[in-house]
Amino acid sequence: MISIGSCKLGAHPCLAVAIDDREKRSHLNDATTAGAHMIELRIDRFSKRSTDHVLSELKKYRGIPRIATVRGHEEGGAWNGTEEVRQSLYEALLPETEAIDIELNSTTINEAVIAQAAAKNVVVIASYHDFEKTPSPSYCGALIQRGVELGADIVKIAAQCESQKDLLKLTQVLVEHADQPLVIIGMGEKGIQSRFLFPALGSLITYTFLGQATAPGQLTFEETITLLRSLYP
Numbered sequence: 001m002i003s004i005g006s007c008k009l010g011a012h013p014c015l016a017v018a019i020d021d022r023e024k025r026s027h028l029n030d031a032t033t034a035g036a037h038m039i040e041l042r043i044d045r046f047s048k049r050s051t052d053h054v055l056s057e058l059k060k061y062r063g064i065p066r067i068a069t070v071r072g073h074e075e076g077g078a079w080n081g082t083e084e085v086r087q088s089l090y091e092a093l094l095p096e097t098e099a100i101d102i103e104l105n106s107t108t109i110n111e112a113v114i115a116q117a118a119a120k121n122v123v124v125i126a127s128y129h130d131f132e133k134t135p136s137p138s139y140c141g142a143l144i145q146r147g148v149e150l151g152a153d154i155v156k157i158a159a160q161c162e163s164q165k166d167l168l169k170l171t172q173v174l175v176e177h178a179d180q181p182l183v184i185i186g187m188g189e190k191g192i193q194s195r196f197l198f199p200a201l202g203s204l205i206t207y208t209f210l211g212q213a214t215a216p217g218q219l220t221f222e223e224t225i226t227l228l229r230s231l232y233p
Contacts, residue, residue: 002123002153002154002181002204003123004038004065004066004067004098004099004123005038005064005065005066005098005099006065007037007038007065009154009181009204009205010181010202010204012232013199013200013206013228013231013232014037014038014199014204014205014206015035015036015037015038015205015206015207015208015224015225015228016036016037016038016039016040016067016205016206016207016208017031017036017038017039017040017207017208017209017210017221018039018040018042018207018208018209018210018214019039019040019041019042019209019210019211020041020042020045020046020047020211020212021046021047021048021053021057022047022211023210023211025060025061027210028061028064028210031210031221032064034221034225035225035228035229036208036221036225037065038064038065038066038067038098038099038205039061039064039065039066039067040066040067040069040101040207040214041057041058041061041066041067041068041069041097042069042071042077042078042214043057043068043069043070043089043093044069044070044071044072044077044078044079045077045078045212045214049070049081049089051088051089051092051093054089054092054093055092055093055096058093058096058097059096065098065099066096066097066098066099067097067098067099067100067101067125068090068093068096068097068099068100068101069100069101069102070086070089070090070102071101071103072086072103072106074103074105075103075105075127075128075129075131076129076131076214076215083106083108083109084109086106086109087109087112087113090102090109090113090116090117091113091116094116094117094120094122095120097122098122098123099122099123099124099125100113100117100122100123100124100125101125101126101127101156102114102124102125102126102127103126103127103128103129104126104127104128104143104146104147104150104155105128110126110150111150114126114150114151114152115151118151123153123154124151124152124153124154125152125153125154125155125156125183126146126147126150126152126154126155126156127155127156127157127158127183128143128155128156128157128158129158129159129187129215130158130159130160131160131187131216132160133159133160133162133166134159134160134161134162134166134169134170134186135157135159135169136169137169137172137173137176140157140169140170140173141173141176141177143155143157144157144173144177144180144182148180153181154181154182154183154204154205155180155181155182155183156182156183156184156185156205157170157173157182157183157184157185158183158184158185158186158187158215159185159186159187159191160186160187160188160191160216161186161187161188161190161191161194161217162188162190163190164190166186166190166191167186167190167191167193167194170184170185170186170191170194170198171198171201174198174201174202174203175201178202181204182202182203182204183203183204183205184198184203185198185203185206185207185215186198186217187215187216187217188216188217189216189217190217191216191217192217192219195207195217195218195219195224196224196227196228196231197231199232200231200232206224206228208220208221208223208224208225209221
């Protein structure tokens with residue numbers, strides 16, 4: 001069983017709350033008290049991205065399982081610096097986080113970053129985002145295999161859903177790869193159900209936010225925690 005800090009994935013639906021550096025620690029304390037299990041620090045959305053500032057922000061949340069994400073703009077993130085700088089930032093923050101998320105398609109840096117994370121026992125989520133469509137199950141299978149070959153602990157696939165057929169494609173991915181640690185999310189209005197039902201099929205983490213949504217179809221923390229409590233009492 002994979003653990004991100006004190007959170008054991010798979011034991012129950014795990015909720016991650018995405019934040020940037022404008023959020024107050026007290027708000028996170030309220031969220032964890034209400035039922036959030038971990039936070040995703042969207043470093044690409046920070047007001048400042050210097051190493052000192054990023055480490056200072058990460059240290060504020062010691063004691064809460066942390067996922068550090070520096071999302072590239074090609075997959076919906078706000079990072080606009082070079083890949084060399086992004087790689088250096090990932091490597092610098094590894095001692096101060098329990099997990100990182102890096103894109104499968106960041107081929108110039110992800111192999112080195114994943115190796116560095118593994119050496120420090122930091123969980124790696126290798127992610128893929130498609131904001132236009134839902135890929136075929138076979139394409140998703142190839143993505144999962146790529147993540148395994150890279151040494152990722154978890155493969156995350158988030159794809160835009162436009163119909164029930166798209167949801168069924170993502171469901172098929174979960175069922176056919178039930179032996180792999182996965183996070184599968186349908187984005188957009190047609191994908192909202194996936195955020196609450198896919199954990200029952202093995203998707204390890206579902207996401208919400210404080211402040212600003214980080215993906216299409218995310219519900220607020222209050223809406224998300226209410227639904228999760230109803231579905232998974």
